[in-house]
Amino acid sequence: MVTDEQIKEANAKDILKIAESLGLPITKVGSGYRSGKNLAYHFNAQSNTYSNYRTGVKGADVIALVQNETGLDFAKAVEHLQATDVNLVEINHNPQPKEPFRWYFKPSPNADRATELLVNQRKLPEKLVKLLVEKRYIIQDKYQQIVFPWYKNGQVVGADVKGTVYRPDEEHPYFKGIAKNSENFGYNIKIGSGKVKDIYVFEAPVDLLSYWALHPEIKDCLLFSVSGTSNANRVELAMNYAQATYGMSQEPKELERSIHICVDNDEQGTLFWKKFDKQNELVLEWNGDSVLFEDDRPDSAYGKDWNDVLTYHAKAYEQALTEATTKEEMVMG
Structure with a gap:
């Protein structure tokens, strides 16, 4: 069992640093932060939440991120967050330069x-x-x-x-x-x-x-x-x-x-x-x-x-x- 206070503390941990600790390197894109395959993860630093357009997740919290990446149940995910020292994790806040557009579509023989x-x-x-x-x-x-x-x-x-x-x-x-x-x-x-x-x-x-x-x-x-x-x-x-x-x-x-x-x-x-x-x-x-x-x-x-x-x-x-x-x-x- 975990208390409401423990849940609150777990979800208050910096989601960007938690993502880094889970093996999801953070990339700054414009004013936002992305990670994962094809940068599918989108992190909102203000609300401390994440979305993933590949899986359809929208506005999920820190505990949900840990559960998704580790397979832990809710209580174990909270314990994991309690044991994670975010002060030891650093984030690169320099934006990644955007690559120029390149035409990559292979045309079909007809339309x-x-x-x-x-x-x-x-x-x-x-x-x-x-x-x-x-x-x-x-x-x-x-x-x-x-x-x-x-x-x-x-x-x-x-x-x-x-x-x-x-x-x-x-x-x-x-x-x-x-x-x-x-x-x-x-x-x-x-x-x-x-x-x-x-x-x-x-x-x-x-x-x-x-x-x-x-x-x-x-x-x-x-x-x-x-x-x-x-x-x-x-x-x-x-x-x-x-x-x-x-x-x-x-x-x-x-x-x-x-x-x-x-x-x-x-x-x-x-x-x-x-x-x-x-x-x-x-x-x-x-x-x-x-x-x-x-x-x-x-x-x-x-x-x-x-x-x-x-x-x-x-x-x-x-x-x-x-x-x-x-x-x-x-x-x-």
Whole structure:
């Protein structure tokens, strides 16, 4: 038997030092700490907890870490922690330099699985998907994954990855992730041959493509996915990229320029939008007659994201979408 006081003391021991003592060398990555195969362990020094994306563990305590690594039962794990002198353990707090992105995907001979999922399940127009495959904005790798490369000045600097194998027992039935060592950027497509006047910001590549399919009239714009609402800083990256690469105006008072926030219409999407609506208040204070950011989230009556809207309207839009993808103005820049 162990007392509540002993449990409290055991869980209060520095989880980083305990991990080191268990043979899990700590690596500082950015502001966090990682360890294990493929750096699957993520340690939160503030809450003294750990998560492991490979095993699905989230926010577990120090005792749980010892149990997982040693196989000891709860009481024995507490005893182990009582006997461990963390003062003898040192942690290297110098961050590990991030390696540059390298393309490591082996392409499949065809894109049949990617096309099947994007056309039949996600309801994207087949001609649009074929165009993107041809232009290498969609690639299917040898593991049947859909890879969405992030192009920056003609170079691939990262990628979104989406699985095509359905996993019914997983929280997310289809795997999704970001390619290793991807830069702080995102999936993007420039439409039209003129200067960029508008930027459309999305949470994911499929949402981006769904919006494009539903709004075939848009041109002279940059579609940009930030890969999740936690990456709000990438909106500014997209703006800087559009200005430097595609001649977008830097004048805040120019009414022709708009940043459309097209993220999901849910709680996280609302918080994301509010960050930019707050900036609108500052712009209005400055010039009094225009805003920079527009709320372009989908109508919740049709779903929370733009792919939900596309799926909802798939039959009604089918003919129009098929015709739109053949138009010359829908050529990627």
